[in-house]
Amino acid sequence: MKLINKISLWFLCIILVITPVTMAISHAGIKRKMIEFEVRRLLSVNDRVASLLQEGRPVDDFIRDREIEIATVRGPVPATNPQVIKRPGKVEGMREQELALFVASYYPLNGIVYKVTSHNYFINPNEFFSSMFITLLWKMLLVSIAVLISARILSRILFRPFKNTMEAIRHFNIRQKQTLQLKRSSTREFNELNCFIETMTNKAMEEYATAREFSENASHELQTPLAVLRTKTELLTQTSLDSQQAGLIEHMQTEISKLSNITKSLVLLARLENQEFNTREKIKFCRIAKNVIETYAYWADLKNITVTHNTGSQIFISIHPVLADILVANLMRNAIRYNEENGLIHVELTADYFRISNTGAPVTIPHKDLFRRFKKGSQKNEGVGLGLAIVKQICEVCNFRVSYAYVEHRHIFCVYFNESYLSELDMIPSNSSFQRVVFAEA
Known part of the structure:
Protein backbone atom coordinates (compact mmCIF):
# COMPACT_ATOMS: atom_id res chain seq x y z
CA MET A 1 0.00 0.00 0.00
CA LYS A 2 1.29 3.46 -0.88
CA LEU A 3 2.24 5.87 1.87
CA ILE A 4 -0.40 8.43 0.87
CA ASN A 5 -3.08 5.71 1.01
CA LYS A 6 -1.97 4.72 4.51
CA ILE A 7 -2.09 8.36 5.62
CA SER A 8 -5.55 8.80 4.09
CA LEU A 9 -6.80 5.62 5.75
CA TRP A 10 -5.38 6.78 9.09
CA PHE A 11 -7.17 10.12 8.86
CA LEU A 12 -10.42 8.43 7.86
CA CYS A 13 -10.19 6.14 10.89
CA ILE A 14 -9.66 9.17 13.11
CA ILE A 15 -12.74 10.83 11.57
CA LEU A 16 -14.83 7.69 12.07
CA VAL A 17 -13.86 7.55 15.74
CA ILE A 18 -13.90 11.24 16.65
CA THR A 19 -17.07 12.32 14.82
CA PRO A 20 -19.55 10.08 16.71
CA VAL A 21 -17.93 11.11 20.01
CA THR A 22 -18.22 14.80 19.16
CA MET A 23 -21.82 14.24 18.06
CA ALA A 24 -22.69 12.69 21.42
CA ILE A 25 -20.96 15.54 23.25
CA SER A 26 -22.76 18.13 21.09
CA HIS A 27 -26.11 16.42 21.65
CA ALA A 28 -25.62 16.41 25.42
CA GLY A 29 -24.47 20.04 25.38
CA ILE A 30 -27.42 21.23 23.27
CA LYS A 31 -29.88 19.37 25.50
CA ARG A 32 -28.36 20.87 28.65
CA LYS A 33 -28.28 24.41 27.23
CA MET A 34 -31.89 24.21 26.05
CA ILE A 35 -33.13 23.11 29.46
CA GLU A 36 -30.99 25.70 31.26
CA PHE A 37 -32.27 28.47 29.01
CA GLU A 38 -35.90 27.44 29.52
CA VAL A 39 -35.41 27.15 33.30
CA ARG A 40 -33.98 30.67 33.42
CA ARG A 41 -36.90 32.00 31.38
CA LEU A 42 -39.50 30.36 33.60
CA LEU A 43 -37.66 31.61 36.71
CA SER A 44 -37.84 35.16 35.36
CA VAL A 45 -41.59 34.68 34.81
CA ASN A 46 -41.98 33.48 38.43
CA ASP A 47 -39.96 36.45 39.71
CA ARG A 48 -42.17 38.83 37.75
CA VAL A 49 -45.32 37.29 39.29
CA ALA A 50 -43.76 37.56 42.77
CA SER A 51 -42.92 41.21 42.26
CA LEU A 52 -46.54 41.97 41.22
CA LEU A 53 -47.84 40.14 44.28
CA GLN A 54 -45.50 42.05 46.56
CA GLU A 55 -46.58 45.37 45.07
CA GLY A 56 -50.24 44.41 45.43
CA ARG A 57 -50.90 44.79 41.77
CA PRO A 58 -53.18 42.43 39.81
CA VAL A 59 -51.48 39.50 38.04
CA ASP A 60 -54.36 38.37 35.85
CA ASP A 61 -53.22 40.35 32.83
CA PHE A 62 -49.69 38.97 33.12
CA ILE A 63 -50.63 35.28 33.52
CA ARG A 64 -53.48 35.34 31.04
CA ASP A 65 -51.53 33.77 28.17
CA ARG A 66 -49.08 31.84 30.33
CA GLU A 67 -49.17 28.47 32.07
CA ILE A 68 -48.79 29.79 35.65
CA GLU A 69 -50.20 28.54 38.91
CA ILE A 70 -50.19 30.56 42.15
CA ALA A 71 -50.82 28.93 45.52
CA THR A 72 -50.13 29.62 49.17
CA VAL A 73 -48.08 27.22 51.26
CA ARG A 74 -48.23 26.59 54.97
CA GLY A 75 -44.98 26.38 56.76
CA PRO A 76 -41.52 27.67 55.91
CA VAL A 77 -39.93 27.91 52.48
CA PRO A 78 -38.62 24.48 51.35
CA ALA A 79 -34.88 23.94 51.37
CA THR A 80 -34.89 23.33 47.61
CA ASN A 81 -35.92 26.54 45.98
CA PRO A 82 -36.64 26.73 43.10
CA GLN A 83 -37.75 23.19 42.20
CA VAL A 84 -37.34 21.97 38.61
CA ILE A 85 -39.36 18.98 37.37
CA LYS A 86 -38.93 17.41 33.89
CA ARG A 87 -41.61 15.10 32.51
CA PRO A 88 -40.96 13.74 29.01
CA GLY A 89 -43.96 12.31 27.24
CA LYS A 90 -46.40 12.69 24.40
CA VAL A 91 -48.92 15.47 24.50
CA GLU A 92 -52.37 14.69 23.24
CA GLY A 93 -52.73 15.73 19.63
CA MET A 94 -48.96 15.93 19.04
CA ARG A 95 -46.98 13.39 17.06
CA GLU A 96 -43.54 14.16 18.48
CA GLN A 97 -42.55 13.46 22.04
CA GLU A 98 -42.33 16.67 24.07
CA LEU A 99 -40.66 17.66 27.30
CA ALA A 100 -42.84 19.23 30.02
CA LEU A 101 -40.70 21.49 32.20
CA PHE A 102 -42.12 22.71 35.55
CA VAL A 103 -40.35 25.37 37.61
CA ALA A 104 -41.78 26.04 41.09
CA SER A 105 -40.50 29.05 43.08
CA TYR A 106 -41.35 29.91 46.74
CA TYR A 107 -41.61 33.55 47.89
CA PRO A 108 -42.34 34.76 51.47
CA LEU A 109 -44.45 37.90 50.90
CA ASN A 110 -46.18 39.86 53.65
CA GLY A 111 -46.03 36.88 56.04
CA ILE A 112 -47.45 34.48 53.45
CA VAL A 113 -45.42 31.92 51.46
CA TYR A 114 -46.46 31.86 47.83
CA LYS A 115 -45.71 29.00 45.45
CA VAL A 116 -45.51 30.18 41.87
CA THR A 117 -45.31 27.38 39.31
CA SER A 118 -44.77 28.03 35.61
CA HIS A 119 -44.33 25.40 32.98
CA ASN A 120 -43.86 25.01 29.27
CA TYR A 121 -43.74 22.32 26.62
CA PHE A 122 -40.99 22.07 23.97
CA ILE A 123 -39.59 19.41 21.67
CA ASN A 124 -37.62 16.80 23.57
CA PRO A 125 -33.89 17.27 22.70
CA ASN A 126 -33.60 13.51 22.15
CA GLU A 127 -35.82 13.97 19.11
CA PHE A 128 -32.98 15.94 17.51
CA PHE A 129 -30.74 12.89 17.51
CA SER A 130 -32.05 11.47 14.21
CA SER A 131 -31.47 14.77 12.45
CA MET A 132 -28.01 15.03 13.94
CA PHE A 133 -27.25 11.46 12.83
CA ILE A 134 -28.16 12.24 9.22
CA THR A 135 -26.07 15.40 9.42
CA LEU A 136 -23.23 13.31 10.81
CA LEU A 137 -23.36 10.88 7.88
CA TRP A 138 -23.23 13.70 5.36
CA LYS A 139 -20.40 15.33 7.26
CA MET A 140 -18.36 12.14 7.37
CA LEU A 141 -18.96 11.52 3.67
CA LEU A 142 -17.95 15.04 2.64
CA VAL A 143 -14.91 15.06 4.94
CA SER A 144 -13.80 11.64 3.63
CA ILE A 145 -14.06 12.83 0.02
CA ALA A 146 -12.19 16.01 0.92
CA VAL A 147 -9.42 14.01 2.65
CA LEU A 148 -8.99 11.65 -0.30
CA ILE A 149 -8.90 14.45 -2.87
CA SER A 150 -6.62 16.71 -0.83
CA ALA A 151 -4.31 13.77 -0.06
CA ARG A 152 -3.84 13.10 -3.77
CA ILE A 153 -3.14 16.76 -4.44
CA LEU A 154 -0.75 17.07 -1.50
CA SER A 155 0.97 13.86 -2.52
CA ARG A 156 1.91 15.34 -5.88
CA ILE A 157 3.17 18.53 -4.24
CA LEU A 158 4.68 17.51 -0.90
CA PHE A 159 6.03 14.10 -1.92
CA ARG A 160 7.47 15.23 -5.25
CA PRO A 161 11.04 15.50 -3.80
CA PHE A 162 10.71 11.99 -2.39
CA LYS A 163 9.57 10.64 -5.77
CA ASN A 164 12.48 12.42 -7.45
CA THR A 165 14.85 10.78 -4.98
CA MET A 166 13.38 7.33 -5.64
CA GLU A 167 13.68 7.85 -9.39
CA ALA A 168 17.33 8.91 -9.05
CA ILE A 169 18.11 5.84 -6.91
CA ARG A 170 16.36 3.60 -9.43
CA HIS A 171 18.63 4.82 -12.23
CA PHE A 172 21.80 4.86 -10.12
CA ASN A 173 24.46 2.40 -11.26
CA ILE A 174 27.51 1.89 -9.10
CA ARG A 175 29.55 0.71 -12.09
CA GLN A 176 29.17 4.01 -13.94
CA LYS A 177 31.37 5.84 -11.39
CA GLN A 178 29.02 8.81 -11.29
CA THR A 179 28.15 10.24 -7.88
CA LEU A 180 24.48 10.51 -7.02
CA GLN A 181 23.28 14.11 -7.05
CA LEU A 182 19.86 14.66 -5.44
CA LYS A 183 17.80 17.83 -5.64
CA ARG A 184 17.34 19.85 -2.50
CA SER A 185 13.85 20.35 -1.07
CA SER A 186 12.16 22.88 1.18
CA THR A 187 11.28 19.99 3.53
CA ASN A 274 30.34 -6.68 -6.94
CA GLN A 275 27.81 -7.06 -9.78
CA GLU A 276 30.34 -6.29 -12.48
CA PHE A 277 28.34 -8.18 -15.11
CA ASN A 278 25.38 -6.78 -17.01
CA THR A 279 22.61 -9.35 -16.64
CA ARG A 280 19.86 -7.41 -18.43
CA GLU A 281 21.01 -8.37 -21.90
CA LYS A 282 18.97 -11.11 -23.57
CA ILE A 283 21.17 -13.75 -25.21
CA LYS A 284 20.50 -16.95 -27.11
CA PHE A 285 21.04 -19.32 -24.20
CA CYS A 286 20.36 -22.48 -26.23
CA ARG A 287 23.35 -21.81 -28.49
CA ILE A 288 25.72 -21.38 -25.53
CA ALA A 289 24.38 -24.54 -23.89
CA LYS A 290 24.94 -26.62 -27.06
CA ASN A 291 28.48 -25.27 -27.47
CA VAL A 292 29.40 -26.12 -23.88
CA ILE A 293 27.92 -29.62 -24.16
CA GLU A 294 29.95 -30.26 -27.32
CA THR A 295 33.09 -28.93 -25.63
CA TYR A 296 32.79 -31.35 -22.70
CA ALA A 297 31.68 -34.33 -24.81
CA TYR A 298 35.32 -35.40 -25.26
CA TRP A 299 35.96 -35.51 -21.51
CA ALA A 300 32.74 -37.50 -21.05
CA ASP A 301 33.86 -40.00 -23.73
CA LEU A 302 37.08 -40.62 -21.81
CA LYS A 303 34.96 -41.91 -18.91
CA ASN A 304 32.54 -43.76 -21.21
CA ILE A 305 29.72 -41.41 -20.17
CA THR A 306 26.78 -41.09 -22.54
CA VAL A 307 25.54 -37.52 -22.92
CA THR A 308 22.06 -36.82 -24.25
CA HIS A 309 20.37 -33.45 -24.46
CA ASN A 310 17.05 -31.94 -25.37
CA THR A 311 17.67 -28.24 -25.81
CA GLY A 312 14.98 -26.15 -27.40
CA SER A 313 15.63 -23.50 -30.02
CA GLN A 314 15.17 -19.75 -29.90
CA ILE A 315 15.47 -19.64 -26.11
CA PHE A 316 16.53 -16.17 -25.00
CA ILE A 317 17.45 -15.53 -21.37
CA SER A 318 18.53 -12.30 -19.63
CA ILE A 319 22.10 -13.10 -18.57
CA HIS A 320 25.65 -12.02 -19.42
CA PRO A 321 27.20 -14.34 -22.09
CA VAL A 322 30.26 -15.06 -19.94
CA LEU A 323 28.08 -15.99 -16.97
CA ALA A 324 25.89 -18.22 -19.14
CA ASP A 325 28.98 -20.09 -20.35
CA ILE A 326 30.33 -20.49 -16.79
CA LEU A 327 26.93 -21.60 -15.45
CA VAL A 328 26.51 -24.42 -17.98
CA ALA A 329 30.20 -25.38 -17.88
CA ASN A 330 30.30 -25.72 -14.08
CA LEU A 331 27.20 -27.92 -14.07
CA MET A 332 28.62 -30.06 -16.89
CA ARG A 333 31.98 -30.44 -15.13
CA ASN A 334 30.18 -31.36 -11.93
CA ALA A 335 28.04 -33.95 -13.75
CA ILE A 336 31.12 -35.54 -15.32
CA ARG A 337 33.36 -35.34 -12.24
CA TYR A 338 30.80 -36.97 -9.91
CA ASN A 339 29.60 -39.52 -12.45
CA GLU A 340 30.59 -43.17 -12.73
CA GLU A 341 32.09 -45.32 -15.45
CA ASN A 342 29.60 -46.01 -18.23
CA GLY A 343 27.27 -43.46 -16.65
CA LEU A 344 24.65 -41.18 -18.15
CA ILE A 345 24.14 -37.42 -18.40
CA HIS A 346 20.94 -35.85 -19.66
CA VAL A 347 20.54 -32.10 -20.29
CA GLU A 348 17.18 -30.42 -20.80
CA LEU A 349 16.59 -26.77 -21.64
CA THR A 350 13.30 -24.90 -21.95
CA ALA A 351 12.29 -21.27 -21.71
CA ASP A 352 11.56 -21.82 -17.98
CA TYR A 353 14.44 -23.98 -16.72
CA PHE A 354 17.79 -25.64 -17.42
CA ARG A 355 18.08 -29.13 -15.93
CA ILE A 356 21.03 -31.50 -15.89
CA SER A 357 20.98 -34.99 -14.34
CA ASN A 358 23.74 -37.58 -14.01
CA THR A 359 24.17 -41.00 -12.51
CA GLY A 360 26.41 -41.38 -9.50
CA ALA A 361 26.72 -42.38 -5.86
CA PRO A 362 24.95 -40.30 -3.21
CA VAL A 363 26.83 -37.32 -1.83
CA THR A 364 28.47 -37.64 1.58
CA ILE A 365 27.47 -34.20 2.89
CA PRO A 366 24.04 -32.67 3.61
CA HIS A 367 22.31 -31.49 0.47
CA LYS A 368 21.95 -27.95 1.83
CA ASP A 369 25.77 -27.65 2.00
CA LEU A 370 26.37 -28.48 -1.67
CA PHE A 371 26.21 -24.83 -2.76
CA ARG A 372 28.54 -23.58 -0.03
CA ARG A 373 32.15 -22.69 -0.82
CA PHE A 374 34.78 -25.42 -0.51
CA LYS A 375 32.13 -28.10 0.10
CA LYS A 376 32.48 -31.17 -2.08
CA GLY A 377 30.09 -34.08 -2.47
CA SER A 378 33.04 -36.44 -2.13
CA GLN A 379 36.38 -35.58 -0.54
CA LYS A 380 38.08 -38.03 -2.90
CA ASN A 381 37.20 -35.85 -5.85
CA GLU A 382 39.85 -33.55 -7.34
CA GLY A 383 37.57 -30.52 -7.54
CA VAL A 384 38.20 -27.40 -5.46
CA GLY A 385 34.64 -27.12 -4.15
CA LEU A 386 33.77 -23.75 -5.74
CA GLY A 387 31.89 -24.78 -8.88
CA LEU A 388 28.43 -25.00 -7.34
CA ALA A 389 29.09 -21.91 -5.19
CA ILE A 390 29.73 -20.01 -8.43
CA VAL A 391 26.53 -21.45 -9.93
CA LYS A 392 24.58 -20.26 -6.90
CA GLN A 393 26.15 -16.78 -7.08
CA ILE A 394 25.36 -16.46 -10.80
CA CYS A 395 21.74 -17.43 -10.12
CA GLU A 396 21.49 -14.81 -7.38
CA VAL A 397 22.90 -12.10 -9.65
CA CYS A 398 20.49 -13.04 -12.46
CA ASN A 399 17.47 -13.62 -10.14
CA PHE A 400 17.35 -17.34 -10.96
CA ARG A 401 16.70 -20.24 -8.55
CA VAL A 402 18.83 -23.37 -8.46
CA SER A 403 17.86 -26.64 -6.77
CA TYR A 404 19.31 -30.09 -6.15
CA ALA A 405 17.76 -33.51 -5.57
CA TYR A 406 18.96 -37.10 -5.63
CA VAL A 407 16.38 -39.42 -7.20
CA GLU A 408 16.75 -43.00 -8.44
CA HIS A 409 20.54 -43.01 -8.43
CA ARG A 410 20.64 -39.66 -10.23
CA HIS A 411 21.87 -36.23 -9.20
CA ILE A 412 19.51 -33.57 -10.52
CA PHE A 413 20.40 -29.88 -10.71
CA CYS A 414 17.81 -27.47 -12.04
CA VAL A 415 18.11 -23.73 -12.71
CA TYR A 416 14.75 -21.95 -12.93
CA PHE A 417 14.61 -18.78 -14.99
CA ASN A 418 11.03 -17.94 -14.06
CA GLU A 419 10.07 -17.72 -10.37
CA SER A 420 6.35 -18.12 -11.09
CA TYR A 421 7.06 -21.38 -12.90
CA LEU A 422 7.95 -23.06 -9.59
CA SER A 423 4.38 -22.87 -8.30
CA GLU A 424 3.04 -24.66 -11.36
CA LEU A 425 5.68 -27.34 -11.75
CA ASP A 426 5.78 -30.79 -10.24
CA MET A 427 9.56 -30.88 -10.49
CA ILE A 428 10.31 -34.50 -9.63
CA PRO A 429 7.86 -37.43 -9.58
CA SER A 430 6.99 -38.66 -6.13
CA ASN A 431 8.20 -42.20 -5.38
CA SER A 432 9.72 -44.26 -2.61
CA SER A 433 13.28 -43.11 -3.34
CA PHE A 434 12.37 -39.43 -3.53
CA GLN A 435 14.38 -37.02 -1.43
CA ARG A 436 13.38 -33.46 -0.69
CA VAL A 437 14.38 -30.84 -3.25
CA VAL A 438 16.91 -28.41 -1.78
CA PHE A 439 17.11 -24.83 -3.08
CA ALA A 440 20.29 -22.83 -2.82
CA GLU A 441 19.56 -20.00 -0.41
CA ALA A 442 21.33 -16.67 -0.13
Missing part, protein backbone atom coordinates in the same frame (compact mmCIF):
# COMPACT_ATOMS: atom_id res chain seq x y z
CA ARG A 188 13.98 19.38 6.13
CA GLU A 189 13.28 15.65 6.48
CA PHE A 190 13.67 15.06 2.73
CA ASN A 191 16.96 16.98 2.73
CA GLU A 192 18.25 14.83 5.59
CA LEU A 193 17.22 11.70 3.69
CA ASN A 194 18.95 12.91 0.52
CA CYS A 195 22.14 13.71 2.42
CA PHE A 196 22.14 10.26 4.01
CA ILE A 197 21.57 8.53 0.66
CA GLU A 198 24.32 10.54 -1.02
CA THR A 199 26.74 9.66 1.78
CA MET A 200 25.90 5.97 1.62
CA THR A 201 26.15 5.78 -2.19
CA ASN A 202 29.51 7.56 -2.17
CA LYS A 203 30.75 5.13 0.47
CA ALA A 204 29.42 2.19 -1.55
CA MET A 205 31.21 3.46 -4.67
CA GLU A 206 34.47 3.76 -2.74
CA GLU A 207 34.15 0.25 -1.32
CA TYR A 208 33.16 -1.09 -4.75
CA ALA A 209 36.22 0.53 -6.35
CA THR A 210 38.45 -0.88 -3.59
CA ALA A 211 37.00 -4.40 -3.94
CA ARG A 212 37.28 -4.28 -7.71
CA GLU A 213 40.88 -3.08 -7.56
CA PHE A 214 41.70 -5.83 -5.08
CA SER A 215 40.15 -8.55 -7.25
CA GLU A 216 42.00 -7.30 -10.34
CA ASN A 217 45.30 -7.06 -8.45
CA ALA A 218 44.80 -10.48 -6.88
CA SER A 219 44.03 -12.02 -10.24
CA HIS A 220 47.14 -10.55 -11.80
CA GLU A 221 49.60 -10.83 -8.94
CA LEU A 222 48.67 -14.39 -7.95
CA GLN A 223 48.59 -15.80 -11.46
CA THR A 224 52.08 -14.49 -12.24
CA PRO A 225 53.99 -16.53 -9.59
CA LEU A 226 51.79 -19.54 -10.30
CA ALA A 227 52.72 -19.34 -13.97
CA VAL A 228 56.40 -19.12 -12.97
CA LEU A 229 56.08 -22.17 -10.73
CA ARG A 230 54.33 -24.07 -13.49
CA THR A 231 57.09 -23.20 -15.94
CA LYS A 232 59.83 -24.20 -13.47
CA THR A 233 58.23 -27.57 -12.77
CA GLU A 234 57.90 -28.23 -16.51
CA LEU A 235 61.60 -27.48 -16.93
CA LEU A 236 62.37 -29.88 -14.09
CA THR A 237 60.48 -32.64 -15.84
CA GLN A 238 62.88 -32.28 -18.78
CA THR A 239 65.89 -33.10 -16.58
CA SER A 240 67.02 -36.55 -15.50
CA LEU A 241 64.84 -37.54 -12.56
CA ASP A 242 64.19 -40.77 -10.79
CA SER A 243 60.66 -42.07 -10.35
CA GLN A 244 60.21 -40.61 -6.87
CA GLN A 245 61.27 -37.13 -7.97
CA ALA A 246 59.02 -37.30 -11.03
CA GLY A 247 56.07 -38.25 -8.82
CA LEU A 248 56.72 -35.30 -6.52
CA ILE A 249 56.94 -32.87 -9.45
CA GLU A 250 53.72 -34.25 -10.90
CA HIS A 251 52.01 -33.77 -7.56
CA MET A 252 53.34 -30.21 -7.43
CA GLN A 253 51.94 -29.49 -10.88
CA THR A 254 48.55 -30.81 -9.81
CA GLU A 255 48.50 -28.61 -6.72
CA ILE A 256 49.64 -25.57 -8.73
CA SER A 257 46.80 -26.11 -11.19
CA LYS A 258 44.37 -26.49 -8.34
CA LEU A 259 45.65 -23.29 -6.69
CA SER A 260 45.30 -21.46 -10.00
CA ASN A 261 41.72 -22.66 -10.36
CA ILE A 262 40.91 -21.59 -6.80
CA THR A 263 42.33 -18.12 -7.47
CA LYS A 264 40.33 -17.71 -10.68
CA SER A 265 37.15 -18.94 -8.99
CA LEU A 266 37.53 -16.63 -5.99
CA VAL A 267 38.16 -13.66 -8.26
CA LEU A 268 35.07 -14.59 -10.27
CA LEU A 269 32.99 -14.82 -7.09
CA ALA A 270 34.24 -11.39 -6.03
CA ARG A 271 33.27 -9.93 -9.41
CA LEU A 272 29.85 -11.53 -9.14
CA GLU A 273 29.30 -10.13 -5.65
